[in-house]
Amino acid sequence: MFKIYSSSAGSGKTYTLTKEYLKLALRPDVKDDYFRHILAVTFTNAAANEMKNRILKNLAEIADTNEKEPPLLDELVVELYGTLPGTDSFQTAKNKLRDKAGSVFRTILHRYADFSVTTIDSFTQRVVMAFTDELGLPYSFEVELETDEVLELAIDNLIEKAGTDEMEEITTILSEYYTNTASEGKSWNQLPELLKDFGRNLTSDQFYEAVNAAQELSPGALRAIRMQLLAYNQQVEADIIGQGQRAWKLITDAGLDETDFAYGAGGVGGYLRAIAEGNHGKEAGTRVSNALNNGDWYGKKTPLLVRDIIDGMASELGDCISQIFTIRDEHGRQMALFDCLLPHLQKLALLKQMRVEFDDLLRKDGRVHISEFNKKILSIVASEPVPFLYERLGTKYNHILIDEFQDTSRLQFANLLPLIENALGADHFNLAVGDGKQAIYRFRGAIWIRLWPCTEKILKA
Incomplete structure (x- = not known):
């Protein structure tokens, strides 16, 4: 079973994870050192230390019969032994649980290195240390x-x-x-x-x-790609400018300029002149569309002779504008994409x-840079069977408990996933707790799964 617990800040996610850890470690059918088979991972050292302290504090309080009974005690008795408060069997189960908590507490103190409550980075480093030879790393780094x-x-x-x-x-x-x-x-x-x-x-x-x-592409290949993208954009720009120059030549050959058209420099005449002079990205606007679609090429005060000249060339001018629109429709998105890529291709060519x-x-x-750990481990978990991974680690984890799941990167989760799948395949309990609203590490690839707030979603293997 894989349980995902999502809720807002202050609603008890850490409490839930602590309780689930204790339920696994204090089960009546397991040995006192069963905690060795539980891996609890979180994001920061402070959070890992807090979780360890909570677990040990609860174990000590449950085991101490001289202190006031902790609220968690009754919950654990009900969930682990299936008895209800107020019955003789409940008190018997409570005594058994206290004894068990004391034994587990002492075992953890004696075998503290096996108490696997840690950060994801620390666990990853531990795996790296177990596979230094396969990863080509020095034995001491x-x-x-x-x-x-x-x-x-x-x-x-x-x-x-x-x-x-x-x-x-x-x-x-x-x-x-x-x-x-x-x-x-x-x-x-x-x-x-x-x-x-x-x-x-x-x-x-x-x-x-x-x-x-x-990095699979050589610098030369990336340089060639850059030249191709540049050539594509330059050709499209030249085609647009060419249509503008064709239209502007008609206008100037007739002895006209942009002031002879409606709205002067702000109308269709100014638009065509700007395109002809190299401003291939100039937006057409409503006035250009009105000239093309409604024949609004000139104003009411335009002399009759000028009107006749413009009417004579209107069809060809309209064709030039239509061609510009068509080129932009067919190639505009591609050009925009290439414009975004081009500033980075030289840097990308140097990246390798x-x-x-x-x-x-x-x-x-x-x-070895810490960022390499997750990447190197991916090659191990993707190629080696999980039992071999556990053999190298010296420990087999039946349960994976993940805290602050919303801050786990995709690469980190990919490295944990084979362990989780292996545990689920054996019908063991696994847990992830988090809150998508508190995700603050999206910039470095955090998963940021929007879990259902204040609910538990249970996924069975």
């Missing part, structure tokens, strides 16, 4: 938490290598970037900062799949080399 500092050094190394024979493609891309930014009148020395901002995607769970897919420089800096000092 340090966890690197900083991103910007390492990324900045990696980018400096990348730029310093420009001009060498083995970095020919990278050199070409850098040269193009500096040339383009200089020709646009922008500051050419912004590249390191732009690359650093873009390079943060390397350590993001949210963009893990996209970054991996992009940034990854190389980033990893080299860490490996020289025997460090």
Whole structure:
């Protein structure tokens, strides 16, 4: 069974998780060390410590017959032994539960390393430590938490290598970037900062799949794609401008200008002149539509001779405008997409080399960035059977309890999912608690599942 508990802040989610943990650890049919088979994960160290304290405090209070009975005691007796308050069997069950709580409490203290209430990152690091050989990691490594500092050094190394024979493609891309930014009148020395901002995607769970897919393309291939997109947009722009120039030539050859048309520079004449002069993105507006659809090419004060000239060319001018509209309808969305992609393709072409420089800096000092853990574990859980994973960990988890589920990234959940599926396959209880309204980590790929508020949704395997 997989139970998902969702409710608002202050409604008892942590209390619920603590109670479910105690129900599993204090079951009358399991040994005192059964807590070794329960994995409770949360998001921060503070939350993990709080959960541990709650569990131990409740165990101590239940076991202490000299203290006032905790409210949780009666609930656990009813749910674990199926007896009702006020009966002889209820008091007997209560005594048994107190004894059991005392034994479990002492066992946890003696075997505290097996008390698996931890953060997701700590559990992931533990799995990484068990598979250092398969993951190609040094047996003794340090966890690197900083991103910007390492990324900045990696980018400096990348730029310093420009001009060498083995970095020919990278050199070409850098040269193009500096040339383009200089020709646009922008500051050419912004590249390191732009690359650093873009390079943060390397350590993001949210963009893990996209970054991996992009790195399958060589810098040269990405450069070629960029040139194709540029050529496409430039051709569409040229087609639009060409229709504008065709129309404007008709107007000027007849000795007219935009002032001879309705509304002057703000009407159809001004629109066609702007297109002809290169403003391919100029919006048509109602006045242009009225000229095309209703024949409103000129105003009431326009001289008869000018009217006759405009009427003679109106059909061809209308065709030019229709062609512009058709080109925009057929290619506008594609152009908009390419315009969004083009500013990033040069940086994307450098991303693979940034990854190389980033990893080299860490490996020289025997460090592994914390963001790599979830990514590396994905390769393990996707290829190795769960029993082998448990064999390496030295513990088999029958129950996975997840706190603050709304802040769990998709990659983190993908790493936990095989363990949950294995537990569900054996008909064991699993739990996730959270509140979508409190999700604050969407920027790094948190799941943000909108669970039903104040309800429990039960999914059976």
